[in-house]
Amino acid sequence: MKRALISVSNKEGLVEFGRGLAEMGVEIVSTGGTAKALKEAGVPVTYVSDVTGFPEILDGRVKTLHPKVHGGILAMRSDEHLSQLKELDITPIDLVVVNLYPFRETISREGVTLKEAIENIDIGGPTMVRAAAKNYQNVMIVVNPERYTGILEALKSDSVTAELRLSLAREAFAHTATYDSAISSYLNGVAGETFPAELSVSGQLVQTLRYGENPHQKAAFYQDKSVQGACIANAEQLHGKELSYNNILDANAALELVREFSETTVTIIKHNNPCGCASDTEMVVAYEKALEGDPVSAYGGIVACNRPVDKVTAEKMSEIFLEAVIAPDFSGEALDILTKKPNLRLLKTGDLTSQTNDPMEIRKVNGGFLLQQNDRELLNPEKLKVATEKNPTQQQLDELIFAMTIVKHVKSNAIVVSKDKQLIGVGAGQMNRVGSANIAFTQAGEKAKGAVLASDAFFPFRDTVDAAAKAGIIGVIQPGGSKRDEESILACNEHGLSMVLTGMRHFKH
Template sequence: MTAVVPRRALISVSDKTGLVDLGRALAERGVELLSTGGSAASLRDAGLEVRDVSDVTGFPEMMDGRVKTLHPRVHGGLLALRDEPSHRAAMEEHGIGAIDLLVVNLYPFEATVASGADEATCIENIDIGGPAMIRAGAKNHDWTTVIVDPEDYDALLAELAAHDGGTTLPFRQRQAAIAYGRTAAYDAAVATWMARYEDTPRRVAAAARLSQPLRYGENPHQDAAFYVDGSGRPGVATATQHQGKALSYNNINDTDAAFELVADLPPMSVAIIKHANPCGVATGETFAQAYCRAYDCDRTSAFGGIVALNGILDEATARAITEIFTEVVIAPGATDAARAVFAAKKNLRLLTTGTLPDPRMPRRAMRQVAGGWLAQDMDVGHVDPAEISVVTKRAPTDDQMRDLMFAWTVAKHVKSNAIVYAKDGATVGIGAGQMSRLDSSRIAARKALDVAEVLGLPHSAAQGSVVASDAFFPFADGLMAAAEAGARAVIQPGGSMRDDDVIRAADEAGLAMVFTSMRHFRH
């Protein structure tokens, strides 16, 4: 098929970016401009000749603009097959003119929801006519060119310049694919918002827009890209990158894990993440102190890791971080002095988000499996210390209870099976992702011995610590491993058939133990 030269364009956009320049370029090529509402006004204000869609349909815009393009003379012009005699006859009989070019972007529903607007405002920003026109024009891409993103205006004009004022079939096919992707994402966003009216949605859909292609995925042979969902949740998707090369797939995954963890912790907390697991987490009087305490938990793993802070990065902390190689630092903000320190480290990426995500905000997570998807609420569960049950003869001290709550929060962000030793608001040993809870206990204890060796302590860093387990101890062996490492208080969900045996073992070892009745598996 030869290039199709557009003679008539329908333009109806909510995002007016580049609108006047596009309209002027089309008018210079002799393209008749049809338009609606604000788009028509913007084009006329620029001195361009525009015909109102209402003149074509014979009906005025009505119902506050809800009804303006839903008419056979619009959809017939978009859908008509120009080489089909019956279609041409219908066009002549009913006065339907061909629409060769459609430029439409939709009401800003996603942005409206993200802004926290009330329900009525969100509903008014559900576009009806726009998606209908886009789908019609994209279906008829043999004849109709559809543009849904202002970023494609230049590509359209380049295409017209290269093909004597026309568009080629490959170009129209690509734009049709982009168009259907847009309407699918739009409908998914609306469906996701409306899903709160169903207990378990019968159908689910995800909406996201390409943010950046990535060099590769977890491994170089895997293609990858980063998409953002427009929810506005503070994190990697919304962050400003101040320096450093582009983020990789693994950088993004780890940085997200780090930032969500520190958002869950008390102020002045720092987390160091490696392969989506914390290798050191601490609070402090200053961020520099918190960073150094987190670093001491596992200095080996911290090399090449991701660092997250839940406050403003300052110069002293920046200097401490730059003493070893770090991939990414993310924080709500950074001082000019801190940024100046990082400027000397060209490969270090610095991200700032302006604020922290709300760790208690309900949201859904989806994971693909063969032939389907698993969907669940994100784990935003929190335990109030007043609701925790002391199950041993000895109760934890106030200091131990603070450390237990800290260790419990960190364990929530460690891959299962998770064991976390903590002392004075800092982790001193973390065991993650083992098939056996006993193995995780042993690994965490081994890490605590490594900390002692690095710091020159005469005993394990777990001596006098507390320990958190993300799920119950099915046997007393894991608990005994913690006791042997030096832990003096334990926090765990409880709920095992052998709870009585575990409690008895804790009492015999002189441990204080509390049950939360909440599990934090993280696979």
């Protein structure tokens, strides 16, 4: 190891790494701010302009794009290549340490302009990274500051292996691919292009999971670093065991449901469906009502709250077995109580009042994937239509909207029964709508009398309304749009039920 080229935007650990290389007799070639930081720390540096014999030009846009740099990086250690380098007075480069202009951080700033974003698109950096990664058998490429200590140790002990070199090259190509993906995504957004002709998806490994949905399936969790705001991927785990694959899915489902409510709300999720959900002025009451909705299914469930968890609520939560609790925050007293359960996962999200900047969702299918907008709309209040002779009261309308908010998050075909801002019956994932309705009515039992029903899609026949009336339901909310809407409306009129049409379907597959 004789010569290293270092040019980094992230200066973390730079001086210590540079000093370690210099102590081993490695010549350090550098540029701009990197060279300045090293020199100020007393680390000897050769400026890249002294190597190329050419100054940095165009406000620093061109620094390293030169044959004396890239020839030194790309040359194999064959007699033929070394002979050419000697003829051209090019010194081989054995180590390239580069990380790129902070493009993602730049575009995440509020009010950033296209010009500012463009100026933070790195050109020379990715070129050096790719060149070194291509020639990884002869040149080590380091793009991650967390690697510095291990690289120094490997160099000092002369234990740089082929496996290490390949690992560094894989990281390097992933680094530039992610970088280019972020640029492409940003420019597509600027152009208003929702579905570009080619699409790249990138993520950063958060953890390798014990297994996937089932023990025989391998799995891992990746984070999209471009997404800002409160979400499961950005949540901070305060306590408990590592999250499992199913925990992450259920915690995401719980969080996305509970954030829909402006009132203090608690939901309990089991197998990606809500088994409990309630709103109240007091969190502990909302939790107790959510639990009361289906205490059997709640066992081993995941709880989400849209307000910080307080002491009284934590005491109630500690009385049963839960897999996880996710909330904007936890009071100190609540943490003292809940952390007594060593395995209970506690996740802090921060403020839930605004959505993330991630408007799209991806679903993988064999050989491809589907891309669609997230279902973030519930209904348009101006388009609500009372289709029946009986009008719901304002209180009943609020209850209907509460139920519709929940049913949007239930697997189709989905029916929800609620009363007094409490979920009391759920029919999920049935192949026919009346089947889901009957499951919900059975679960609700006598509580269904005076309750309301929400459906994620239209009624193809009047049978669901007839069953609802028999169960004691007083109001129904559904998208409408069936050829037989009039039959369902007639059934409501016959039974004295009100029916509200939203005009917006919420299938969830």
